[in-house]
Amino acid sequence: AQRVTQPEKLLSVFKGAPVELKCNYSYSGSPELFWYVQYSRQRLQLLLRHISRESIKGFTADLNKGETSFHLKKPFAQEEDSAMYYCALTGGYQKVTFGTGTKLQVIP
Amino acid sequence: NAGVMQNPRHLVRRRGQEARLRCSPMKGHSHVYWYRQLPEEGLKFMVYLQKENIIDESGMPKERFSAEFPKEGPSILRIQQVVRGDSAAYFCASSPNLRQGSGANVLTFGAGSRLTVL
Numbered sequence: 001a002q003r004v005t006q007p008e009k010l011l012s013v014f015k016g017a018p019v020e021l022k023c024n025y026s027y028s029g030s031p032e033l034f035w036y037v038q039y040s041r042q043r044l045q046l047l048l049r050h051i052s053r054e055s056i057k058g059f060t061a062d063l064n065k066g067e068t069s070f071h072l073k074k075p076f077a078q079e080e081d082s083a084m085y086y087c088a089l090t091g092g093y094q095k096v097t098f099g100t101g102t103k104l105q106v107i108p
Numbered sequence: 109n110a111g112v113m114q115n116p117r118h119l120v121r122r123r124g125q126e127a128r129l130r131c132s133p134m135k136g137h138s139h140v141y142w143y144r145q146l147p148e149e150g151l152k153f154m155v156y157l158q159k160e161n162i163i164d165e166s167g168m169p170k171e172r173f174s175a176e177f178p179k180e181g182p183s184i185l186r187i188q189q190v191v192r193g194d195s196a197a198y199f200c201a202s203s204p205n206l207r208q209g210s211g212a213n214v215l216t217f218g219a220g221s222r223l224t225v226l
Contacts, residue, residue, distance in 0.1 A: 034214070036215075043217045043218070043219055043220075044151075044199065044201075045217065046214050046215070049214065086150065086151060088215075090213045093156075093163055093164060094156075094163075094203070094213050095153070095156055096141060096153070096156075096201075096203075096215055097153055098143070098150060098151040098153070099150060100149060100150030100151075101151070
Protein backbone atom coordinates (compact mmCIF):
# COMPACT_ATOMS: atom_id res chain seq x y z
CA ALA A 1 0.00 0.00 0.00
CA GLN A 2 1.13 3.53 -0.61
CA ARG A 3 0.52 6.32 1.87
CA VAL A 4 1.39 10.00 2.19
CA THR A 5 1.38 11.81 5.52
CA GLN A 6 1.32 15.54 6.03
CA PRO A 7 1.27 16.04 9.80
CA GLU A 8 0.36 19.73 9.84
CA LYS A 9 -3.08 20.92 8.82
CA LEU A 10 -2.12 24.55 9.21
CA LEU A 11 1.24 26.30 9.21
CA SER A 12 1.43 30.01 9.97
CA VAL A 13 4.66 31.92 9.40
CA PHE A 14 5.59 35.58 9.18
CA LYS A 15 6.60 37.10 5.87
CA GLY A 16 10.32 36.65 5.37
CA ALA A 17 10.55 33.65 7.69
CA PRO A 18 11.66 30.22 6.46
CA VAL A 19 9.02 27.67 5.56
CA GLU A 20 9.09 23.90 5.81
CA LEU A 21 6.05 21.83 4.92
CA LYS A 22 6.50 18.25 6.01
CA CYS A 23 5.71 15.17 3.95
CA ASN A 24 6.43 11.55 4.76
CA TYR A 25 5.55 8.61 2.59
CA SER A 26 5.21 4.88 2.77
CA TYR A 27 5.80 2.79 -0.35
CA SER A 28 7.66 -0.43 -0.93
CA GLY A 29 8.81 0.41 -4.43
CA SER A 30 10.70 3.33 -5.91
CA PRO A 31 8.50 6.39 -5.38
CA GLU A 32 7.85 9.37 -7.58
CA LEU A 33 7.02 12.38 -5.44
CA PHE A 34 5.36 15.67 -6.23
CA TRP A 35 4.10 18.81 -4.54
CA TYR A 36 0.86 20.36 -5.75
CA VAL A 37 -0.53 23.74 -4.72
CA GLN A 38 -4.00 25.20 -4.69
CA TYR A 39 -4.24 28.97 -4.47
CA SER A 40 -7.50 30.57 -3.43
CA ARG A 41 -10.21 30.06 -6.05
CA GLN A 42 -7.83 28.27 -8.41
CA ARG A 43 -7.41 24.68 -9.49
CA LEU A 44 -4.93 22.33 -7.95
CA GLN A 45 -1.72 22.51 -9.95
CA LEU A 46 1.74 21.04 -9.94
CA LEU A 47 4.39 22.95 -8.00
CA LEU A 48 7.38 20.68 -8.37
CA ARG A 49 8.49 17.06 -8.74
CA HIS A 50 11.44 15.31 -7.18
CA ILE A 51 12.82 13.91 -10.40
CA SER A 52 13.38 17.40 -11.81
CA ARG A 53 15.34 18.64 -8.80
CA GLU A 54 14.07 22.09 -9.65
CA SER A 55 13.27 25.22 -7.69
CA ILE A 56 9.90 26.74 -8.42
CA LYS A 57 8.88 30.10 -6.93
CA GLY A 58 11.77 29.71 -4.51
CA PHE A 59 10.53 26.33 -3.25
CA THR A 60 12.67 23.21 -3.21
CA ALA A 61 12.10 19.67 -2.02
CA ASP A 62 14.62 16.87 -1.58
CA LEU A 63 13.71 13.24 -1.55
CA ASN A 64 15.24 11.53 1.48
CA LYS A 65 14.78 7.80 1.02
CA GLY A 66 16.32 6.99 4.37
CA GLU A 67 13.77 9.07 6.22
CA THR A 68 11.06 8.49 3.58
CA SER A 69 10.46 12.22 3.45
CA PHE A 70 9.95 14.88 0.81
CA HIS A 71 9.69 18.12 2.77
CA LEU A 72 8.97 21.36 0.91
CA LYS A 73 11.16 24.32 1.84
CA LYS A 74 11.51 27.99 1.09
CA PRO A 75 14.02 30.27 2.82
CA PHE A 76 11.88 33.42 2.86
CA ALA A 77 8.08 33.21 2.80
CA GLN A 78 6.06 35.71 0.77
CA GLU A 79 2.42 36.64 1.18
CA GLU A 80 1.56 35.17 -2.23
CA ASP A 81 2.74 31.77 -0.99
CA SER A 82 -0.40 31.48 1.13
CA ALA A 83 -2.22 28.45 -0.25
CA MET A 84 -3.06 24.80 0.31
CA TYR A 85 -0.14 22.46 -0.38
CA TYR A 86 -0.46 18.76 -1.13
CA CYS A 87 2.26 16.16 -1.27
CA ALA A 88 1.62 13.32 -3.72
CA LEU A 89 3.16 9.96 -4.52
CA THR A 90 2.90 7.99 -7.74
CA GLY A 91 3.23 4.30 -7.07
CA GLY A 92 2.27 1.08 -8.78
CA TYR A 93 0.29 1.33 -12.03
CA GLN A 94 0.68 5.11 -11.81
CA LYS A 95 -1.83 5.40 -8.99
CA VAL A 96 -1.42 8.84 -7.41
CA THR A 97 -2.02 9.20 -3.68
CA PHE A 98 -2.26 12.58 -1.98
CA GLY A 99 -1.65 13.64 1.58
CA THR A 100 -4.32 15.49 3.53
CA GLY A 101 -2.76 18.83 2.71
CA THR A 102 -1.24 21.68 4.70
CA LYS A 103 -2.62 25.17 4.63
CA LEU A 104 0.19 27.70 4.59
CA GLN A 105 -0.68 31.10 5.96
CA VAL A 106 1.91 33.84 5.54
CA ILE A 107 1.34 36.70 7.96
CA PRO A 108 2.32 40.13 6.66
CA ASN B 109 -6.78 23.07 -25.21
CA ALA B 110 -9.52 23.65 -22.66
CA GLY B 111 -7.90 21.51 -20.01
CA VAL B 112 -9.84 19.12 -17.82
CA MET B 113 -13.54 19.95 -17.91
CA GLN B 114 -15.88 18.91 -15.16
CA ASN B 115 -19.62 19.38 -15.07
CA PRO B 116 -21.78 20.24 -13.43
CA ARG B 117 -19.81 22.59 -11.20
CA HIS B 118 -22.56 22.47 -8.60
CA LEU B 119 -25.17 19.78 -8.14
CA VAL B 120 -27.92 19.63 -5.55
CA ARG B 121 -29.72 16.37 -4.92
CA ARG B 122 -32.22 15.11 -2.36
CA ARG B 123 -31.52 11.97 -0.41
CA GLY B 124 -32.21 8.89 -2.51
CA GLN B 125 -31.64 10.54 -5.87
CA GLU B 126 -28.81 9.80 -8.26
CA ALA B 127 -25.85 12.06 -8.96
CA ARG B 128 -23.82 11.92 -12.17
CA LEU B 129 -20.59 13.84 -12.44
CA ARG B 130 -18.79 14.14 -15.75
CA CYS B 131 -15.15 14.67 -16.58
CA SER B 132 -13.57 15.28 -19.96
CA PRO B 133 -9.79 14.81 -19.78
CA MET B 134 -7.24 16.95 -21.52
CA LYS B 135 -6.78 16.20 -25.18
CA GLY B 136 -4.29 13.38 -25.57
CA HIS B 137 -4.67 12.16 -21.98
CA SER B 138 -5.73 8.58 -21.58
CA HIS B 139 -5.88 8.27 -17.78
CA VAL B 140 -8.52 9.72 -15.50
CA TYR B 141 -8.48 9.93 -11.71
CA TRP B 142 -11.33 10.80 -9.35
CA TYR B 143 -10.80 12.23 -5.87
CA ARG B 144 -13.21 13.28 -3.15
CA GLN B 145 -12.60 16.19 -0.83
CA LEU B 146 -14.73 16.42 2.28
CA PRO B 147 -14.96 19.72 4.18
CA GLU B 148 -11.74 20.44 6.09
CA GLU B 149 -10.11 17.30 4.68
CA GLY B 150 -7.64 16.53 1.93
CA LEU B 151 -8.01 14.68 -1.35
CA LYS B 152 -9.08 11.09 -1.00
CA PHE B 153 -8.37 8.77 -3.91
CA MET B 154 -11.43 7.06 -5.31
CA VAL B 155 -10.72 5.48 -8.68
CA TYR B 156 -8.29 5.46 -11.56
CA LEU B 157 -9.36 4.59 -15.10
CA GLN B 158 -8.15 4.21 -18.62
CA LYS B 159 -10.46 4.10 -21.60
CA GLU B 160 -12.90 1.22 -21.05
CA ASN B 161 -10.85 -0.09 -18.15
CA ILE B 162 -10.83 0.43 -14.38
CA ILE B 163 -7.26 0.15 -13.16
CA ASP B 164 -7.72 0.78 -9.44
CA GLU B 165 -10.97 1.38 -7.60
CA SER B 166 -9.68 0.70 -4.11
CA GLY B 167 -10.93 4.06 -2.86
CA MET B 168 -14.50 3.64 -4.05
CA PRO B 169 -17.19 2.74 -1.54
CA LYS B 170 -18.40 -0.76 -2.27
CA GLU B 171 -22.02 0.24 -2.71
CA ARG B 172 -23.79 3.00 -4.62
CA PHE B 173 -20.65 4.36 -6.31
CA SER B 174 -19.48 3.47 -9.81
CA ALA B 175 -17.23 4.99 -12.43
CA GLU B 176 -16.68 4.51 -16.11
CA PHE B 177 -14.54 5.92 -18.88
CA PRO B 178 -16.06 4.79 -22.17
CA LYS B 179 -14.33 4.66 -25.50
CA GLU B 180 -16.21 7.76 -26.56
CA GLY B 181 -17.28 10.57 -24.27
CA PRO B 182 -16.37 11.73 -20.80
CA SER B 183 -15.63 9.75 -17.68
CA ILE B 184 -18.64 9.53 -15.38
CA LEU B 185 -18.76 9.14 -11.62
CA ARG B 186 -22.18 7.89 -10.61
CA ILE B 187 -23.58 7.92 -7.10
CA GLN B 188 -26.88 6.14 -6.59
CA GLN B 189 -29.28 6.80 -3.72
CA VAL B 190 -27.24 9.69 -2.38
CA VAL B 191 -27.01 10.37 1.34
CA ARG B 192 -25.99 13.52 3.20
CA GLY B 193 -22.51 12.10 3.78
CA ASP B 194 -21.90 12.15 0.03
CA SER B 195 -21.86 15.94 0.09
CA ALA B 196 -18.35 16.89 -0.99
CA ALA B 197 -16.25 18.30 -3.77
CA TYR B 198 -15.35 15.71 -6.39
CA PHE B 199 -12.22 16.38 -8.39
CA CYS B 200 -11.19 14.79 -11.63
CA ALA B 201 -7.65 14.78 -12.98
CA SER B 202 -6.10 13.39 -16.13
CA SER B 203 -2.63 12.35 -17.20
CA PRO B 204 -0.98 11.00 -20.33
CA ASN B 205 -0.05 7.36 -20.61
CA LEU B 206 3.56 7.44 -19.48
CA ARG B 207 6.16 4.88 -18.70
CA GLN B 208 6.19 4.14 -14.99
CA GLY B 209 9.28 5.60 -13.39
CA SER B 210 9.53 8.46 -15.83
CA GLY B 211 8.65 10.92 -13.07
CA ALA B 212 6.52 12.80 -15.52
CA ASN B 213 3.11 11.52 -14.48
CA VAL B 214 1.80 14.99 -13.73
CA LEU B 215 -1.90 15.32 -13.10
CA THR B 216 -3.95 18.11 -14.60
CA PHE B 217 -6.97 18.89 -12.46
CA GLY B 218 -10.44 20.04 -13.24
CA ALA B 219 -12.19 22.74 -11.25
CA GLY B 220 -14.24 20.18 -9.34
CA SER B 221 -17.92 19.38 -8.94
CA ARG B 222 -19.53 20.29 -5.64
CA LEU B 223 -22.32 17.93 -4.64
CA THR B 224 -24.80 18.97 -1.98
CA VAL B 225 -27.29 16.44 -0.69
CA LEU B 226 -30.32 17.89 1.05
